[in-house]
Amino acid sequence: MADLILILISTVLVNNFVLVRFLGLCPFMGVSRNLEAAFGMSLATAFVLTLSSSVSYLIHQYLLLPLDLAYLRTISFILVIAACVQLTEIMVRRQSPLLHQVLGIYIPLIATNCAVLGVALLNIQQAENFVESLFYGLGASMGFALVLVLFAGIRGRLDAADVPLPFRGTAIAFVAAGIMSLAFLGFSGMARL
Amino acid sequence: MGSAVITAVLTISVIALAAGLVLAFVSRRLPAATDAAVDRVNELLPQTQCAQCGFPGCRPYAEAIVNDGADINLCPPGGDATVQRLARLLGREAQPVAVASGSPAALAKIDESLCIGCTHCREVCPVDAIVGAQQLMHTVIASECTGCELCVERCPVDCIFMSEAA
Incomplete structure (x- = not known):
């Protein structure tokens, strides 16, 4: 149990995939313009990330390793991720057309979020069993959601701020993201994984 | 050498096939997504999502029109033109736009x-x-x-x- 909590803390705060490992910067910049889209995107990504990282772990452990095919992991993980994204799309469209309208283009974009592939690949090195890999994916997606929602809030404030002309728009957003990343460095050393 | 290639190809095919089967199964099992009638009504609404009709947005209003027989004249942003088009599509009688709640406009x-x-x-x-x-x-x-x-x-x-x- 303590191990699992440690994994959560480590992936959410200490080794945050966006701010410490710099994966998934594209949705981090693209979808953080308003809070609702950021929230929806983090929910959808959380689902895909958790599902795909645990399924990837199973495939790697019980299909690729016994057959001595470890070199196929990248392409098979991409396959798994694409299937998970498609599954999410079908489910969101059928269950809640309203949410589908809000998320719209963002759902297929999850497939190209490098954090998803990154988590799946790091997962198989670091997780020791299926439950751990599940928590690893869950923690990574919670970290992604936390950072995305926080950053959407910051960008809301930036809109109203008097920013010098050369820094307006994406430039100041990246400066803010850098400062946020520095703040997250404060967690380093808290947990080792 | 040859057998390794064949195993690799087979493995990827099996994974792809399994993913395809799961997706096909899910898309069969879940209820049919969009009601064609709701879609057509929704297209006629102005998509302002203003909720002046008393429903949370244009699509919920379209669903209410089709499924629960809600009045077609509840959309102030659409105005009389929208009511006319809805009346034509649904074969109902066009009425002047009603203001659902509170003060007029x-x-x-x-x-x-x-x-x-x-x-x-x-x-x-x-x-x-x-x-x-x-x-x-x-x-x-x-x-x-x-x-x-x-x-x-x-x-x-x-x-x-x-x-x-x-």
Whole structure:
């Protein structure tokens, strides 16, 4: 149990995939313009990330390793991720057309979020069993959601701020993201994984 | 050498096949997504998502029209033209637009001395009735405003209020 909590803390705060490992910067910049889209995107990504990282772990452990095919992991993980994204799309469209309208283009974009592939690949090195890999994916997606929602809030404030002309728009957003990343460095050393 | 290639190809094919089967199964099992009638009604609505009809947005209103027989004249932003089109599509009788709640057609007004030019209200306006640039004062085009009140909530300095149409 303590191990699992440690994994959560480590992936959410200490080794945050966006701010410490710099994966998934594209949705981090693209979808953080308003809070609702950021929230929806983090929910959808959380689902895909958790599902795909645990399924990837199973495939790697019980299909690729016994057959001595470890070199196929990248392409098979991409396959798994694409299937998970498609599954999410079908489910969101059928269950809640309203949410589908809000998320719209963002759902297929999850497939190209490098954090998803990154988590799946790091997962198989670091997780020791299926439950751990599940928590690893869950923690990574919670970290992604936390950072995305926080950053959407910051960008809301930036809109109203008097920013010098050369820094307006994406430039100041990246400066803010850098400062946020520095703040997250404060967690380093808290947990080792 | 040859057998390794064949195993690799087979493995990837098996994974792809399994993923395809799961997706096919899920898409069969879940209820059919979109009601064609709801879609067509939804297309006629102005998509302002203003909720003046008493439903949370245009699509819920379209669903209510098709499934629960809600009145077709509840959409002030669409005006009489929308009611006419809906009446033609559904074979119902066209009635004049009813104002669902409260005072007749209140319009948004911006207290321009308080406006900080954040553009939040401009982004949220479904009918592009707010003009103004970043850091500059905004104002409402009265002839375009549908009184949906979406901007009132978004304003960070509470400088938008609703006033009776002139």
